[in-house]
Amino acid sequence: MARNKFDVDERLETPFQFRHLRRAWKYVSRHKGKMVLALLMSALASVATLFIPKITQWVIDEAIPAGNTPENMGRIGGMAALFVGIIGLSIVFTTVRSRMMAHVSQEIIHDIRSDLFAHLQKLPFSYYDSRPAGKILVRVINYVNSVSDILSNGIINMIIEIITLVFIVVFMFVTDPTLAAVIVSGLPVFVGIIILIKPRQRRAWQNMSNKNSNYNAYLAESIDGVRVSQLFDRQEVNISIMERLAVACRQGWMRAVRISNTVWLSSETMTQLVLTFVYIASVYWIGGGRMASTGVILAMTAYVSRFWQPITNLANIYNSFVNNIAYLERIFETMDEPVTVDDVPGAEDLPPISGEVDYEDVTFAYEEGLNVLEHMDLHVKAGESIALVGPTGAGKSTVINLLSRFYNLNGGRILLHGKDGQAHDISRVTLHSLRSQLGIMLQDSFIFSGTLMDNIRYGRLDATDSEVREAARRVRADEFIRRLPQGYQTEVKERGGNLSQGERQLVAFARTLLSDPAILILDEATSSIDTQTEKLLQEGIREMLRGRTSIIVAHRLSTIKNCDRILYISNKGIAEMGSHEELMAKRGLYYQLYTAQVKEEAA
Numbered sequence: 001m002a003r004n005k006f007d008v009d010e011r012l013e014t015p016f017q018f019r020h021l022r023r024a025w026k027y028v029s030r031h032k033g034k035m036v037l038a039l040l041m042s043a044l045a046s047v048a049t050l051f052i053p054k055i056t057q058w059v060i061d062e063a064i065p066a067g068n069t070p071e072n073m074g075r076i077g078g079m080a081a082l083f084v085g086i087i088g089l090s091i092v093f094t095t096v097r098s099r100m101m102a103h104v105s106q107e108i109i110h111d112i113r114s115d116l117f118a119h120l121q122k123l124p125f126s127y128y129d130s131r132p133a134g135k136i137l138v139r140v141i142n143y144v145n146s147v148s149d150i151l152s153n154g155i156i157n158m159i160i161e162i163i164t165l166v167f168i169v170v171f172m173f174v175t176d177p178t179l180a181a182v183i184v185s186g187l188p189v190f191v192g193i194i195i196l197i198k199p200r201q202r203r204a205w206q207n208m209s210n211k212n213s214n215y216n217a218y219l220a221e222s223i224d225g226v227r228v229s230q231l232f233d234r235q236e237v238n239i240s241i242m243e244r245l246a247v248a249c250r251q252g253w254m255r256a257v258r259i260s261n262t263v264w265l266s267s268e269t270m271t272q273l274v275l276t277f278v279y280i281a282s283v284y285w286i287g288g289g290r291m292a293s294t295g296v297i298l299a300m301t302a303y304v305s306r307f308w309q310p311i312t313n314l315a316n317i318y319n320s321f322v323n324n325i326a327y328l329e330r331i332f333e334t335m336d337e338p339v340t341v342d343d344v345p346g347a348e349d350l351p352p353i354s355g356e357v358d359y360e361d362v363t364f365a366y367e368e369g370l371n372v373l374e375h376m377d378l379h380v381k382a383g384e385s386i387a388l389v390g391p392t393g394a395g396k397s398t399v400i401n402l403l404s405r406f407y408n409l410n411g412g413r414i415l416l417h418g419k420d421g422q423a424h425d426i427s428r429v430t431l432h433s434l435r436s437q438l439g440i441m442l443q444d445s446f447i448f449s450g451t452l453m454d455n456i457r458y459g460r461l462d463a464t465d466s467e468v469r470e471a472a473r474r475v476r477a478d479e480f481i482r483r484l485p486q487g488y489q490t491e492v493k494e495r496g497g498n499l500s501q502g503e504r505q506l507v508a509f510a511r512t513l514l515s516d517p518a519i520l521i522l523d524e525a526t527s528s529i530d531t532q533t534e535k536l537l538q539e540g541i542r543e544m545l546r547g548r549t550s551i552i553v554a555h556r557l558s559t560i561k562n563c564d565r566i567l568y569i570s571n572k573g574i575a576e577m578g579s580h581e582e583l584m585a586k587r588g589l590y591y592q593l594y595t596a597q598v599k600e601e602a603a
Contacts, residue, residue, distance in 0.1 A: 045093035053302035060295035124341040134217025143327040161310040208252035350433040355382040355549030356417035363411035387560035390569035439517030445508035453488040459515035471514040477506035
């Protein structure tokens, strides 16, 4: 089966770069007080538990042989209390540390995700045009979750394991230097095994992460496009693709687990081998006249089990660091994505505009070398209604996207005239002040989950309930809303799934009207409304257009016959321009398009 974009893995095999950790330090440093306290508690708990084998040694070698005397029993009781106290202290410190670091981890997740989401809100349309939404979602959710733990617990655990390892070695050599040397002699072998296995383990988990990312990206797109899939009976094909991605996830996970289990098995094997040599050495020395006491042997065997664990943990932490450095790089890569459409230095607020617009020598291309518009000039008078028509892909939506400054121009400029008579280059004013004076209605009217009242109020958050109802009444949305069981308080599903397409667009019209824009932009805004609804809406549209400049992209030419001017967009610019009557009399491109549509509707 052919590969698609969801089969392409992200490159996560990157060199370990501390610069990413340094950059991430700003998120960690906000919680350094709690992290230092957690480190101290963990260190105390870890070191305290190393006294337990020494207590066992003392009880076996000294307390038991001393007999059942009151003094000896008192000492044994004291040691038992110390034993219980150490365990209790370890439990308390570990519990407090775990809760504290869980809070820190969630704070780091919140901070990184907030910064990442805020940046995604600023990125231009061009960023989303070329990326699956699912893979962006993986970075915001999965990668951030993963790196938060290594930034919080990972740093502390690394320090703790090093401290623990040092103290274990000290305790072993204090207990019995010779047996300690036997235990440590296995270290080069184990380190060699780790060096061989760990790179494979890291690559296996990175591969699993890639496969999981592909799976999530395809899942997100499939759910979003389920209606289209059912429309074209694509379910079986989609299931086969999902099955392939799921199998890749399962195989990647199984391989990663097998390699990880090899590390664990190696650690357990080395522990048992070293224990065997400790017993052999103890027996040899006992037979040779050097007595290794039972308490010493028990203490040393306890230290053997603890000796290898920090080494294994450090290797695991290193792998996690390497994996998460790659995730950090992807997160910071997204944060570093240039906001090409942004307020320029010194940008000023756009004053109230009259609605007069000038396109001066405008050139634009979505891809370099493939211009959609070239040297286009257009003057729109205040209060004038302009319609854009023409073939698909000619640049009609581009004209209004550039006015809204969703993209930057490649050449020329667009001017908006203020009520004070001054002309303002839209590239030199703030985006907020620009877009707050534009009302934009798209063909795909997005409805948010929530009440209808909240969806309409999205156009102006300080609007009163009566103003919301008035806006809905003027665009003929009030009638269908009142028929609903809860009226304006009716909860709508994500994307307005429980509303018809026409009803969603009526709600969007009300939302746009409520914002009271100086310039109204309608991009195929009535294409999904049935003829009867459209007739009811025309009066509302005329009221919306009254007193304000309007630019309308229309597929149904009957809806724009009354516009002041109609522009036929073709061949990278304006091919024809005039009123409906003027263009029909000209019998050119517009005439051909209009007559063809009339014949099609009549048929």
